[in-house]
Amino acid sequence: xxxxxxxxxxxxGSELKALSPNTSEHRFYFPDRDELDITDPVKVxxxxxxxxxxxxxxxxxxxxxxxxQSDAEAAFLVNREGPAILAACARDIGALLVHxxxxxxxxxxxxTPYREIDPPSPLGIYxxxxxxxxxxxxxxxxxxxxxxxxxxxxVYGHNFVKTxxxxxxxxxxxxxxxxxxxxxxxxxxxxxxxxxxxxxYDPECLYRETYHYANEGVCSWYDFAVAIMELAGLSxxxxxxxxxxxxxxxxxxxxxxxxxxxxxxxxxxxxPHWRSSLEVMLKKLLSLEDKGKSxxxxxxCVKGKAVNVICKNVLK
Ligand SMILES: NC(=O)c1ccc[n+]([C@@H]2O[C@H](COP(=O)([O-])OP(=O)(O)OC[C@H]3O[C@@H](n4cnc5c(N)ncnc54)[C@H](OP(=O)(O)O)[C@@H]3O)[C@@H](O)[C@H]2O)c1
Numbered sequence: 001x002x003x004x005x006x007x008x009x010x011x012x013g014s015e016l017k018a019l020s021p022n023t024s025e026h027r028f029y030f031p032d033r034d035e036l037d038i039t040d041p042v043k044v045x046x047x048x049x050x051x052x053x054x055x056x057x058x059x060x061x062x063x064x065x066x067x068x069q070s071d072a073e074a075a076f077l078v079n080r081e082g083p084a085i086l087a088a089c090a091r092d093i094g095a096l097l098v099h100x101x102x103x104x105x106x107x108x109x110x111x112t113p114y115r116e117i118d119p120p121s122p123l124g125i126y127x128x129x130x131x132x133x134x135x136x137x138x139x140x141x142x143x144x145x146x147x148x149x150x151x152x153x154x155v156y157g158h159n160f161v162k163t164x165x166x167x168x169x170x171x172x173x174x175x176x177x178x179x180x181x182x183x184x185x186x187x188x189x190x191x192x193x194x195x196x197x198x199x200x201y202d203p204e205c206l207y208r209e210t211y212h213y214a215n216e217g218v219c220s221w222y223d224f225a226v227a228i229m230e231l232a233g234l235s236x237x238x239x240x241x242x243x244x245x246x247x248x249x250x251x252x253x254x255x256x257x258x259x260x261x262x263x264x265x266x267x268x269x270x271x272p273h274w275r276s277s278l279e280v281m282l283k284k285l286l287s288l289e290d291k292g293k294s295x296x297x298x299x300x301c302v303k304g305k306a307v308n309v310i311c312k313n314v315l316k
Contacts, residue, residue: 007060014156015191038082079129087140103150108253154187168234178222178240183214186277212258215274
């Protein structure tokens with residue numbers, strides 16, 4: 001299978017790239033943003049004419065949730081127009097488009113895990129732009145899978161886990177909101193799930209599905225921060241606060257837990273619990289550091305074992 005991954009430099013794109021050598025039956029293309037800007041139809045069409053793409057995985061997105069509030073034009077360009085351009089190209093070349101979306105399409109008023117059929121009602125520009133991107137794909141791409149995920153983190157890129165490690169290494173006390181509840185998701189697990197779906201993809205069939213994929217379990221950002229400190233052996237005390245004590249530019253849903261049973265039953269996936277995946281990620285971060293990829297020393301431990309962590313590249 002010839003697979004195009006857009007946004008290959010982001011968290012999820014990088015995890016797919018890291019896994020790609022294990023799947024020799026596929027040929028992957030990971031163009032960076034300069035080589036393939038998804039908002040440029042000429043470049044997208046030329047790329048797909050020049051390369052025999054059968055599956056597109058769109059990991060490119062405008063993900064700065066707060067900045068999107070004052071930069072709506074850019075957010076809609078990347079999160080709505082970009083997917084529409086990819087969808088038209090996928091239609092023209094007969095490819096499957098796998099697109100990533102977000103729990104922020106929901107308003108958080110539910111008290112039970114969101115199902116794929118629940119009506120979206122995004123609170124902010126980012127969520128709205130992602131929802132409109134989904135809708136473009138449903139209208140334009142004859143064969144598509146839309147996968148909504150939540151609270152992504154990875155050894156690559158910037159995310160909450162790395163922010164907490166940085167704060168935990170330098171502060172005795174940290175305040176983290178406890179009234180926003182969801183499911184942290186390892187981008188490495190999601191990348192594996194996407195590859196396992198593609199492995200079972202039948203090009204003779206048309207796909208028109210929306211799925212929810214998040215790690216098992218539920219927690220607040222506060223619970224997540226406490227787990228990060230525990231597993232990393234950091235002694236900073238984490239204090240729960242309300243969202244009103246941590247004002248952010250974009251409103252966030254208070255509850256964005258998603259029901260993942262559909263993707264599990266359709267594709268036979270086993271989804272790990274968020275805490276075990278967090279542990280895996282922290283160990284991977286340490287092993288990357290042990291290989292000497294960075295310089296700025298910090299000390300923390302995973303499961304009680306103190307490790308010198310060199311963190312210029314990874315904990316920045
Ligand atoms: N991060 C989360 O917590 C989260 C939660 C739920 C859902 N999601 C969704 O999951 C998907 C993957 O997220 P992620 O965390 O991996 O995102 P990410 O780390 O922010 O990566 C996004 C990538 O897209 C690239 N990009 C932006 N505009 C582009 C364009 N016009 N053309 C080509 N590439 C472009 C970015 O390049 P530059 O760095 O050069 O801008 C970056 O490499 C996204 O669809 C996101 O909406 C993320």
